[in-house]
Amino acid sequence: MTAERTDVLIVGAGPAGLSAALELKRLGVPRVTVVDREPQPGGMPRLCHHTGFGVWDFHRMLSGPQYARRYVRLAEAAGVEIRTETTVTGWADDHALTLTSPAGTGVLQSDAILLATGVRERPRSARLTPGYRPRGVFTTGSLQRFVDERHLPVGKRAVIVGAEEVSLSAFMTLTGAGLEVAAIVTELPRHQMNYFPYAPVKWLLVDMLHRVPVLTAARVERILGRFRVEGVEVSPVAGGERRVIPCDTVVFTGDWIPEHEVARSGELRMDAGTRGPQVDFAFRTSRAGIFAAGNLLRGAETAATSAAEGRRAAGWIARFLQGAPWPKVRLPVVAEPPIKWVFPNALSADTLRGEQPLTFRTADFVENAVVQVSQGNDVLYRQSFRYLTPNRTFRLDAAWLPRVALRGEPVRIRVA
Amino acid sequence: MHPVYDVAIIGAGAVGTAVARELSRYHLKIILLEAKADVGMGTTKANTAIWHTGFDAKPGTLEARLLRRSYALMEKFVPEAGIPTEPLGGLLVAWTEDQYHTLPSLLERAHTNGVTDVRIISAEDVYRLEPRLNAGAWGGLFVPGESLLCPFTLPLAFATQAVINGAELRLNFRVQGIALEDGITRIVSEDGQTVAARYLVNAAGLYSDEIDRMLGHHDFTVTPRRGELIVYDKFARTLINHIILPVPTPITKGVLISPTVYGNILLGPTAEDLDDKTNTATSRQGLEMLLEKGRAILPDLMKEEVTATYAGLRAATEHKDYQIRLHAGQRYVCAGGIRSTGVSAAMGIADYIGGLLSEAGLELRPKDNFLPVHMPNIGQAAPRPYQQPERIAQNPDYGRIVCHCEKVSLGEILDAIHAPIPARTLDGLRRRTRAMQGRCQGFNCQAHIVDILARETGQDPRVLLALEKFPADPADDGGQS
Ligand SMILES: Cc1cc2nc3c(=O)[nH]c(=O)nc-3n(C[C@H](O)[C@H](O)[C@H](O)COP(=O)(O)OP(=O)(O)OC[C@H]3O[C@@H](n4cnc5c(N)ncnc54)[C@H](O)[C@@H]3O)c2cc1C
Ligand SMILES: Cc1cc2nc3c(=O)[nH]c(=O)nc-3n(C[C@H](O)[C@H](O)[C@H](O)COP(=O)(O)OP(=O)(O)OC[C@H]3O[C@@H](n4cnc5c(N)ncnc54)[C@H](O)[C@@H]3O)c2cc1C
Numbered sequence: 006m007t008a009e010r011t012d013v014l015i016v017g018a019g020p021a022g023l024s025a026a027l028e029l030k031r032l033g034v035p036r037v038t039v040v041d042r043e044p045q046p047g048g049m050p051r052l053c054h055h056t057g058f059g060v061w062d063f064h065r066m067l068s069g070p071q072y073a074r075r076y077v078r079l080a081e082a083a084g085v086e087i088r089t090e091t092t093v094t095g096w097a098d099d100h101a102l103t104l105t106s107p108a109g110t111g112v113l114q115s116d117a118i119l120l121a122t123g124v125r126e127r128p129r130s131a132r133l134t135p136g137y138r139p140r141g142v143f144t145t146g147s148l149q150r151f152v153d154e155r156h157l158p159v160g161k162r163a164v165i166v167g168a169e170e171v172s173l174s175a176f177m178t179l180t181g182a183g184l185e186v187a188a189i190v191t192e193l194p195r196h197q198m199n200y201f202p203y204a205p206v207k208w209l210l211v212d213m214l215h216r217v218p219v220l221t222a223a224r225v226e227r228i229l230g231r232f233r234v235e236g237v238e239v240s241p242v243a244g245g246e247r248r249v250i251p252c253d254t255v256v257f258t259g260d261w262i263p264e265h266e267v268a269r270s271g272e273l274r275m276d277a278g279t280r281g282p283q284v285d286f287a288f289r290t291s292r293a294g295i296f297a298a299g300n301l302l303r304g305a306e307t308a309a310t311s312a313a314e315g316r317r318a319a320g321w322i323a324r325f326l327q328g329a330p331w332p333k334v335r336l337p338v339v340a341e342p343p344i345k346w347v348f349p350n351a352l353s354a355d356t357l358r359g360e361q362p363l364t365f366r367t368a369d370f371v372e373n374a375v376v377q378v379s380q381g382n383d384v385l386y387r388q389s390f391r392y393l394t395p396n397r398t399f400r401l402d403a404a405w406l407p408r409v410a411l412r413g414e415p416v417r418i419r420v421a
Numbered sequence: 422m423h424p425v426y427d428v429a430i431i432g433a434g435a436v437g438t439a440v441a442r443e444l445s446r447y448h449l450k451i452i453l454l455e456a457k458a459d460v461g462m463g464t465t466k467a468n469t470a471i472w473h474t475g476f477d478a479k480p481g482t483l484e485a486r487l488l489r490r491s492y493a494l495m496e497k498f499v500p501e502a503g504i505p506t507e508p509l510g511g512l513l514v515a516w517t518e519d520q521y522h523t524l525p526s527l528l529e530r531a532h533t534n535g536v537t538d539v540r541i542i543s544a545e546d547v548y549r550l551e552p553r554l555n556a557g558a559w560g561g562l563f564v565p566g567e568s569l570l571c572p573f574t575l576p577l578a579f580a581t582q583a584v585i586n587g588a589e590l591r592l593n594f595r596v597q598g599i600a601l602e603d604g605i606t607r608i609v610s611e612d613g614q615t616v617a618a619r620y621l622v623n624a625a626g627l628y629s630d631e632i633d634r635m636l637g638h639h640d641f642t643v644t645p646r647r648g649e650l651i652v653y654d655k656f657a658r659t660l661i662n663h664i665i666l667p668v669p670t671p672i673t674k675g676v677l678i679s680p681t682v683y684g685n686i687l688l689g690p691t692a693e694d695l696d697d698k699t700n701t702a703t704s705r706q707g708l709e710m711l712l713e714k715g716r717a718i719l720p721d722l723m724k725e726e727v728t729a730t731y732a733g734l735r736a737a738t739e740h741k742d743y744q745i746r747l748h749a750g751q752r753y754v755c756a757g758g759i760r761s762t763g764v765s766a767a768m769g770i771a772d773y774i775g776g777l778l779s780e781a782g783l784e785l786r787p788k789d790n791f792l793p794v795h796m797p798n799i800g801q802a803a804p805r806p807y808q809q810p811e812r813i814a815q816n817p818d819y820g821r822i823v824c825h826c827e828k829v830s831l832g833e834i835l836d837a838i839h840a841p842i843p844a845r846t847l848d849g850l851r852r853r854t855r856a857m858q859g860r861c862q863g864f865n866c867q868a869h870i871v872d873i874l875a876r877e878t879g880q881d882p883r884v885l886l887a888l889e890k891f892p893a894d895p896a897d898d899g900g901q902s
Contacts, residue, residue, distance in 0.1 A: 042822060042825055090820075090821060090822075092807070092825065092828070094808070094828065105807045105808070105820050105822060107813065107817035107818070107820040108820065109813045109814060109820060110807075110808065110809075110810045110813065125861050125864065127726075128861060128862040128864050129862070130727060130729045131727045131728065131860075131862075133651075133708050133727060133730060135702065135704050135705050135707075135708060136702050136703065137701065139887065140847075140887040140888075141886070141888075143864070146864055147863070147864035147865070150865070150867075150868040151867075151871075154868060155869065155871070155872050157871055157872070157882050158883050158888055160888060226705065227702075231699075232887040233886075253888070262726065269656055277724075
């Protein structure tokens, strides 16, 4: 094996990885290497051919591929080394990753590593949906690969499982490919899609809700069909009559799980709520020199949020390269049901000024919620929310941070 | 004039392929007939993949004897043919006092079966071996010889070795009628093809009773007994070190938790008698029952992600033993009712059937150039191409990873498509390479693989995706996996 060196090694050439690389170059880091297992850089947006990207970072509405290309071009122009078809297969030691590419296997050493490997949607099997295993079952991501990346035939009539933001993406891809969408099914009592502030997406949503029945508090009991999907059997979550919706395509949307293979195999401390690596406000994981950003940290935010995190992480990486010490004490922040996760999920001494808010998501709808932050018996903070909606991100003010006892018990976030 | 084969074998599962391999060692003209579009697509592809010692088989049965015989034969074949395996050993755990008191009789049974290295261990030792097990174990029985095996590679290896040694494999041949005339057996398929042979072996698994009836016998009836299973993510692999077996009951071996050779953890199977021999669907009740059992045995398992679920059908009969019989007058051997140990016993069964055929007059003259077979490794214990710089240097496609979850390279996919028994379907590729069998279940790579398969084989993607005219038995069996 050949051992090479770089200053910062970034795993994942999506919005988080590429924007971090750009920022590191801007901050004067000589060698920044981004590796990605795909044949092309750009990450997930490369596959989302519909609009909905770029408003925050480029101030214009772009399609996913346009957005991805912008980041790739900027990174290349800034002198970032991007290696595609290069898979990180494991850890050689604390600061070196093993790689496989058509050129062979190798080890890449680096002073700092940023993991930005993204998320995936849970496939049908992981959701334990019973039935046969016919063709015609997708996630939004796989659907987009079929339709936009490979131009493969999909089907005629689809059912979308899940009613969060990405479900709208599935709807756009399906209708773009000429399919009829028979229904949207969610186990939750209401759909969880945001009325985006920008018109095109907002009108798409309104149009979709006008055209397609949304079956709420309903569960897919079974997938019908042996060789090709022939329908789904749906029943009310509370029990009751089952009905069959004929279709030849089912798209499971959302229900994110971080692509945490590299993180977990590096024995980074993982967070039980996000299922991503535990990080503090500086995107530092539990291992010195190892950072993480983007949707790997939790599923799933917009590309712009991931990109912004990449940029912020880059600032902290640069400080680390200049000798800033790695915090010795980390205090976990724990989410309690119905709060699903909170981010960041660790606190360290040099990031307790409370400038940035925390973010969190819930598992259920909660009305008139008071979210309470406590440490031991001390209530540090309470914040009211009119509505908490699952699969949407809420901000939790961080003014209480300076009052945390870093060597005390974990901070708990719960609905009071 | 069509050729007359010396032996025709019906069914290319573990048993039929093992018989074909065994007979291909001799100067014989052999044909292996299979209804589906690939070998190993029946029960052989949907089980718990344990290489059983036979320690708990009923003493004196053919099953007990052939499992022992098979074990010895497999100890040689498995490493030679490169079948993924891991010699972990089984740990049978007694969770109640009653179960604990059955351990001595299980030990005695193991000894009677010639499995002499089995021993009873204390509860402390159970937890020493398996610290993550739930509290409450009374003790256990340690069975060092129980191992893991790749149930996909095994029948492919048997069939490949048979084929490279001259046997003929006829796929998409569903036997519908059999006629005996002047010492020749004529076998007719559903679509009217005919094959003539002097000797016949019935290894049709779930349908072995129906084939048997075509020859006028009513010795047994197969009842499909469904077993559902859950496959957990590779990150669960470190939770256990052995195959965790329950105390068996007369009806089933019970729900076990076992590593797989690919580095996952299996939880299952259930046992439920059905009347539909094609019902390999999973069910809500089945999966929920497994979660409940899994939580009781290994609570930490519930924190890990599920990678896949599937169901297989055991060919259960009204009898307690394999239904292997020679009907010498018909030059016919029935090998049916191979219920829950057939993957492990296949080589022993094949060896035994060779003997029966010889008894019925088939001349077995060994070839002096019986070619060996060596299969691509898809297990985690031995190096895979993505870890081998020499192979990537020879062919960069071994470094071009297509399936990221299982790290399957383009080179391996192309090899499988162009192998002596080629992969023609997505399912065939899954079983040969592990592509699409990982934690994302092909959601990342399936479109790419459809492209590759369509291009390399000239098939229409619409057919690969079952969007168009499913043939009577579609190439891509969505059922078992
Ligand atoms: C269907 C869908 C629709 C969406 N629609 C929108 C939208 O309209 N607007 C919007 O703003 N956002 C949208 N998003 C979200 C947006 O795509 C993500 O926020 C963004 O891609 C996250 O960026 P990331 O860099 O964290 O991860 P990703 O973009 O997922 O990039 C991760 C990269 O890491 C690579 N990688 C992973 N593991 C390894 C490894 N072991 N070795 C090498 N490389 C590895 C992957 O190949 C990938 O390229 C959508 C997402 C999906 C799935
Ligand atoms: C849940 C479960 C768990 C198990 N666990 C284990 C285990 O851990 N270890 C172990 O050793 N065993 C195990 N078994 C048992 C093992 O899987 C079977 O004993 C073995 O696969 C049987 O092989 P076979 O060749 O007899 O049948 P099959 O694999 O079913 O092969 C029969 C073949 O015949 C073909 N066929 C049928 N009818 C016709 C026809 N008319 N014309 C042409 N072809 C036809 C079928 O298509 C099929 O390919 C398990 C079984 C189940 C269901």
